[in-house]
Amino acid sequence: MLPFRYAIRNLFRDPMRLLQTLLGSLLVTLLVMGAGAFNQGMTRMLSASGDPLNVILLGAGSEESLQRSEIPDKAAGIAASTIPGIQERAGRSAVSPELHFMGYLQAPDAERVQILLRGVKAEALMVYPELSLLEGRFPRAGELMPGRMAWKSLGIPQEDLKPGMLLEFEGQSFRVSGIFAAPGTVMESEIWADLNDLRTLTQRDSLSGVTLRMQSPDHREVKLFSTRRRNLELSVVPEQEYYAGLAHFYAPIRGMTWVTALLIGVGALAGGLNTLYAAFASRIAELATLQTLGYSRAAILLSLIQEALMACLLGSLLALTLALQFLDGLTVSFSMGSFQLDMSPGVVLAGLLTGLFLGVLGTLPPALRCLVPPLPAALRSAG
Amino acid sequence: MKTKTILPVLAALLLAACGKEASAPPSSAAPEIDPRIDALFMEISAEKLAKIPEARHSHSVKDELVLEGRIMGAMDLFVDGHAMFVLGDMETVTPCIDMPDPSHCDTPWDACCDPKELRIQGTATVQVLDEQGQVIPQGLEGVNGLEKLSKVRVKAQVAAGSDGEAFILNALALQVLP
Numbered sequence: 001m002l003p004f005r006y007a008i009r010n011l012f013r014d015p016m017r018l019l020q021t022l023l024g025s026l027l028v029t030l031l032v033m034g035a036g037a038f039n040q041g042m043t044r045m046l047s048a049s050g051d052p053l054n055v056i057l058l059g060a061g062s063e064e065s066l067q068r069s070e071i072p073d074k075a076a077g078i079a080a081s082t083i084p085g086i087q088e089r090a091g092r093s094a095v096s097p098e099l100h101f102m103g104y105l106q107a108p109d110a111e112r113v114q115i116l117l118r119g120v121k122a123e124a125l126m127v128y129p130e131l132s133l134l135e136g137r138f139p140r141a142g143e144l145m146p147g148r149m150a151w152k153s154l155g156i157p158q159e160d161l162k163p164g165m166l167l168e169f170e171g172q173s174f175r176v177s178g179i180f181a182a183p184g185t186v187m188e189s190e191i192w193a194d195l196n197d198l199r200t201l202t203q204r205d206s207l208s209g210v211t212l213r214m215q216s217p218d219h220r221e222v223k224l225f226s227t228r229r230r231n232l233e234l235s236v237v238p239e240q241e242y243y244a245g246l247a248h249f250y251a252p253i254r255g256m257t258w259v260t261a262l263l264i265g266v267g268a269l270a271g272g273l274n275t276l277y278a279a280f281a282s283r284i285a286e287l288a289t290l291q292t293l294g295y296s297r298a299a300i301l302l303s304l305i306q307e308a309l310m311a312c313l314l315g316s317l318l319a320l321t322l323a324l325q326f327l328d329g330l331t332v333s334f335s336m337g338s339f340q341l342d343m344s345p346g347v348v349l350a351g352l353l354t355g356l357f358l359g360v361l362g363t364l365p366p367a368l369r370c371l372v373p374p375l376p377a378a379l380r381s382a383g
Numbered sequence: 384m385k386t387k388t389i390l391p392v393l394a395a396l397l398l399a400a401c402g403k404e405a406s407a408p409p410s411s412a413a414p415e416i417d418p419r420i421d422a423l424f425m426e427i428s429a430e431k432l433a434k435i436p437e438a439r440h441s442h443s444v445k446d447e448l449v450l451e452g453r454i455m456g457a458m459d460l461f462v463d464g465h466a467m468f469v470l471g472d473m474e475t476v477t478p479c480i481d482m483p484d485p486s487h488c489d490t491p492w493d494a495c496c497d498p499k500e501l502r503i504q505g506t507a508t509v510q511v512l513d514e515q516g517q518v519i520p521q522g523l524e525g526v527n528g529l530e531k532l533s534k535v536r537v538k539a540q541v542a543a544g545s546d547g548e549a550f551i552l553n554a555l556a557l558q559v560l561p
Contacts, residue, residue: 060458082544220465224518227462228510230469231503231548 002295002303010307017279018311024268025315025358026322031264032354033323035257036347038332042254045339046247049185050240052217053087054127057210057226060233064245066100067116070206073097075232079210083225087126087213094126094213099198101208105191106168110155116190117144117169119198127213128182136163136178139194143177144169147188152331152338167191170201186243189338211239250334265354269362276308276366284370288378297371304367309359316355320348417521420466420511424527427536427558435472436504439550442541447555451536453478455492456506460531466511466519468529470537470552475505478532492531507550509537528559535559 011018057079062069076097080086087094099119106112122138125131139145144167146154151161165176174193182188199205212222219238226234237245280287290300328343370378433441433448442448454460455478456471471478471494480491488495494502511519523529539552 223462224465224467224510227459227467227469228508228544228551229549230457230506230508233499233503 001299002290004306007303007306007310011310014279017275020275021272021308021311021362022315022318024272025312025355026319028261028265028268028358029316029319029351029354030323030327031261033319033343033347033351034327034341035261036350037323037327037341037343038257039254040342040344040347041332041339042250042334043247044342045184045186046243046250047240049187050238050243051128051130051213052238052240053214054239055212055214055219055222056237056239056242057212057222057234058208058237060235063235063237063242064249066098066208066242067102069100069208070204071209071234072232073205073207075229075234076207076210078229078232079212079222079225082229083212083221085215085218085221087215089126092123092126094123096120096124096127096211096213097195097207098124098211099195099202099204099208101198101202103169103202105154107154107156107160108166113153113155115150115153117198118187118190118192119195120192121195124192124211127211128187130185131180131182131187134179134181136176139177139192141194141197142174143194144174145178145180145192146176147190147192148179148181149188149331149338150191152333153189172201189333253334265358269358272358272362273365276362277369280304280366280370284373284378284381287370288375288381291375292379301367301371305360305363308363309356312355312359312362313352316352319355320351323351324348414521416526417466417519419513419519420521420523420526423511423554423557425556425558427538427556429536434474435470435507435550436475439504439507439545440547444541444543444545446541447538448541448552449536449538450507450552451534451560452507454529454531454533454535456494456497456502458490458493460492461522461524463522464520466521466523468509468523470507470509470535472505473534475501480532503548507552509539509552509554510542511554527557529557533559534561 056066057071057075058066059069059071076095080093080095097120101117101119102114103117104112105115105117125138134148136145146161146167148161151158154161154167161176161179163176163178166173167176168174180188180192214222217238219236222236226232226236287300291297324343327341330341331338332341373381427449429449429451431449433450435450435452438448438450450470452470452472454468454470456476457469460469461467476494477497478492478494479488479496482488482496494505497505511523513519524531529535536558537552537554538556539554542551542553545551
């Protein structure tokens, strides 16, 4: 075995090469961790958005999108009075008639932005128990209630989103009545409004859907209801399935982040290989001399891998520090709302493994190329 | 010595596993038809045949009637695990299979080209109830020839909750027609 200090000393023999390897590793690790955190954050948000007890009644044929769905207004009342097994509190059924609308809103001193509005009644609070009011109260006519992440979509600083502020929608000013939280769900990026207000402003006499909260995750009675009430043309979709469908819909976007990371990783690996080929080629005679001194090829290869690993893992550690400092918890917007990048232990491990992979795989081909030639030929290459 | 002991044990275990596999019942065995459902299949007289669009307005809850139609008019005609199907009136509802170019649709039993009002007027939901008034927990698809687009004659009673908009029938007798 070659002494460890040999690898360390060699590491600093060419500072430019060290910097190049370190930056390459940093960039690839950062990208892998970014892609992982993006996927983790988006998947977590969409999976947290579905409750096994909740089931959505949508328009037949519009099962993938509540915004496209239309069902008769009376569906909510008929469902509440007909379907057995719906949760009840104080004589009221947990049935939430809703209107989902992608509308343009404008906050003071901000650009006009498109954002998802959800028209609701107070029953929504029975259907979504994870929802809690952080400030203010539930919206009445002429009021809006944004989720705590809506500031990102509105394009305003987080601290500006507070009760009392005015938001402009369809040429009218609406006062923010309160801010709500629904941890980890898409709802936190939405803006909730009074159902009647939203229906008037969007000139719709129908609903997008009705969400029911059942006593058990058994949705058979709801399915029977939709088959019996064929005149309502309803489709029954458990809330978890609805958001799983959305997660599936966004899978290509998540895949793209991985492909981007992979392509840049391959580019960095190719660049690293090139650098190491040149670096090791200039050391063929030195490595041959080590063999004449009695060190085996395996021992020399191990030392070269140690050398590259130190550079790559240092890059990965720097990437990890940067990611935890600047990427963790970063809010990202997409058409369904906003979510936070999640630097989970799995993502951190993936980053460290990337550094390990780059160090080992990047070293093997150039190192083997230097070690394979017969000793006399290798020694002669010094001249 | 160890190898000599382990090999027969492994061989015995493998043989035992093979034996279990061989004795397992075939997975494709059809489920038994609920006798309450089976008892409904009989010949029904075609006298006084009613039509779905008129019957939904002319008959009240608990009225008995005989209807004829095809299992069609919706994307989902049967409900998994529940004795229920959608019956479509053959003069009102046109399934995709009867359209000039049936290949335009992957679901030849629905009536996606008909206006919504026609689909609603021309279809009824037929359910089979148990003694407690609950839908019998067995799907009807494939039972005694009941398939998508099957021609069926139904003797039924108008169900509670049925109205001019939602026409719901409790089956008293069923006959699959050729």
